[in-house]
Amino acid sequence: FCDLTPGNLLVWEDYLSSCCAEADGRLYLRFRRLDGRLCYMTADGEITEKDLSRLAASARAEGTELCLFPLSPAKAEALAAACGGRVTSVPGTTDYLYDAEALSTFHGHRYNGQRNHINKFLSLYADWACVPAAEVDGDLLREFLDRYFAQTVAGAPAHEAEHAATCRLLSLPGLGGMCADVLLAGGRPVAMAMGEVSGDTLYVHVEKAFREVPGAYQMIVREFTARHTGDGVRYVNREEDDGNEGLRTAKEALHPVALLEKCEVLLPAEKL
Numbered sequence: 712f713c714d715l716t717p718g719n720l721l722v723w724e725d726y727l728s729s730c731c732a733e734a735d736g737r738l739y740l741r742f743r744r745l746d747g748r749l750c751y752m753t754a755d756g757e758i759t760e761k762d763l764s765r766l767a768a769s770a771r772a773e774g775t776e777l778c779l780f781p782l783s784p785a786k787a788e789a790l791a792a793a794c795g796g797r798v799t800s801v802p803g804t805t806d807y808l809y810d811a812e813a814l815s816t817f818h819g820h821r822y823n824g825q826r827n828h829i830n831k832f833l834s835l836y837a838d839w840a841c842v843p844a845a846e847v848d849g850d851l852l853r854e855f856l857d858r859y860f861a862q863t864v865a866g867a868p869a870h871e872a873e874h875a876a877t878c879r880l881l882s883l884p885g886l887g888g889m890c891a892d893v894l895l896a897g898g899r900p901v902a903m904a905m906g907e908v909s910g911d912t913l914y915v916h917v918e919k920a921f922r923e924v925p926g927a928y929q930m931i932v933r934e935f936t937a938r939h940t941g942d943g944v945r946y947v948n949r950e951e952d953d954g955n956e957g958l959r960t961a962k963e964a965l966h967p968v969a970l971l972e973k974c975e976v977l978l979p980a981e982k983l
Contacts, residue, residue, distance in 0.1 A: 712756070712781045712806055712971060712973060713806055713914050713916070713948050713950045713951070714742075714752075714780075714781050714804075714973075715740070715752065715754060715755075715756055715781070716907060716909055716914050716916075717887075717888060717907065718887070718888070718889045718905075718906065718907040718914060718916045719914070719916055719950075720740070720742070721876070721880060721887050721888075721889075722873065722876045722877070722880065722916050722917065723742070723872070723873075723876070724876075725872060725875075725876065726868075726869060726872030726873075726876075727742045727743045727744070727745075728741075728742060728743050729741070729742040730742070731754070732769075734765060735761075737753060737754075737761075737762060737765075738753065738754035738755075739751070739752075739753055739754070739762070739765065739766065739769075740752050740753070740754055741769065744780065744801070744804070745803075745869060745953060746801075748778055748780070748975075749770075749773065749775055749778060750778045750779070750780040750781075750975070751766045751769065751770065751777060751778065751779055751780075752779060752780060752781065752782075756781075756782070756786075758779065758790060763794060766779070767978065767983040768983075770978075770980075770983055771980070771983050774980070775980070776977055776978060776979050776980055776983075777796075777977070777978040777983055778975050778976075778977050779796070779975060779976040779977075779978075780801065780973065780974075780975040780976075781801075781804065781973035781974070781975070782973065782974050782975065782976060783971075783972070783973070783974070784798075784800070784972055784974050786974075787974035787975070787976050790976050791976045794976070794978060794982075795978070795982060796976040796977055796978045796982075797976070797977045797978075798974050798975070798976055799974060799975050799977065800972060800973075800974050801973055801974065801975055802954060803951060803952060803953050803954030803955075804951050804953075804973045805951060805952070805970050805971060805972050805973060806948050806949075806950055806951060806970070806971035806973070807948070807949045807950065807951075807952070807962045807963075807965075807967040807970060807971075808912075808946055808947070808948055808949075808967055808968055808969040808970070808971055809946065809947040809948075809949060809965060809966070809967050809968060810945070810946065810947075810968050811913065811936055811940035811941070811944055811945050811946055811947050812940075812945075813966070814932060814933065814936040814947055814965065815933060815936040815937035815940055815941075816933070816937075817829065817929070817933055821966055822966075824964070825929045825932075825933075825964075825965070828925060828926040828928070828929040829926050829929050829930055829933065830926075831925040831926045832896075832924070832925055832926025832927060832929070832930050833926070835896075835925065835926075836896035836897065838896070838897065838898070839894065839895060839896050839930070840894075840895045841892055841893070841894050841895070841930070841931070841934040841935075841938070842892065842893060842895065843890075843891065843892060843893075844881055844886070844891035844892060844893050844903065844905075845886075845891075846893075847893045847895070847900060849881075849882075851899060851900055852881065852893065852900055852903070853878065854900075855893075855899070855900035855901070855903065855919075855921075856874065856877060856878055856881075856903075856919070858921075859919045859920075859921065860874045862921075862922070863922070869953075873917065877905065877917050877919075880905065881905075886905070888907065889905055889906060889907045889916070890905070890906060890907065890908070890938075890939055891903065891904065891905040891906075891917075892904055892931070892934065892935050892938060894920070894927060894930055894931045894934065896924060896927070901920065901921050901924045901927045902918075902919060902920035902921065902924070902927040902928065902930065902931035903917070903918075903919055903920075903931065904917065904918045904919075904931050904932075904935040905917040905918075906935070906939070908939060908940075908944055911943055911944055911945045911946055912944065912945075912946040912947065912948050913936065913939050913940050913944055913946070913947045913948070914947075914948045914950070915935070915947060915948070915949050915950065916950070918931065918932070918935075918949075932965065946968075948971075949962060949965070949967075
């Protein structure tokens with residue numbers, strides 16, 4: 712799940728109060744979901760009896776219920792049966808998983824619409840380029856981010872946090888361990904993406920494109936995927952739709968190969 716990747720924790724560390732603790736070589740996470748629920752989990756997503764005891768103690772210290780999240784439905788059911796918890800599927804948190812080769816080429820009939828957008832972009836911007844963010848003038852990149860924010864999501868607290876985090880991460884040496892690319896047209900940024908590779912999956916944490924530039928969105932999807940997959944990286948996790956209908960439509964239009972449902976296991980305070 713995207714929630715447990717280092718990059719996701721970096722992007723949301725301030726807004727979701729993400730933090731971690733280590734004991735006997737085990738790494739534990741605590742963060743708030745976008746719905747405000749305080750969640751606990753191990754970094755590897757596996758929970759032993761000792762892990763459960765430690766997380767329960769932390770929840771008691773906070774005076775809250777123990778919410779274990781994210782878990783797959785199967786793991787959630789097994790854990791709930793063992794500890795007497797209650798399983799709930801959490802709407803809006805399902806990860807969208809894609810075939811990397813499909814997104815890096817847009818080959819096939821079902822991607823006709825995406826290719827049409829790309830062809831429009833190519834016809835308008837013969838001088839386009841997709842380059843690492845480190846090669847783009849910092850002032851131009853910040854101008855793009857500020858303009859995108861002002862045009863699309865200004866005023867929404869979660870998006871304000873993402874905007875601030877993106878600007879901060881782009882200024883860090885090595886991007887905090889992530890990769891970031893910028894799509895240029897006419898020498899100026901029109902789209903960007905940031906993410907990280909973990910195992911066989913590319914996780915896309917940040918993606919922005921000017922709506923007034925035809926095909927910019929499809930181009931950054933294709934180029935970012937092509938540049939950071941292959942060599943054993945077979946999948947792309949494009950994260951959640953947060954219950955947003957527009958995001959859901961956009962993610963479904965790219966034809967995911969799987970939807971990764973997330974559940975929570977809740978232990979009331981009296982059971983801790």
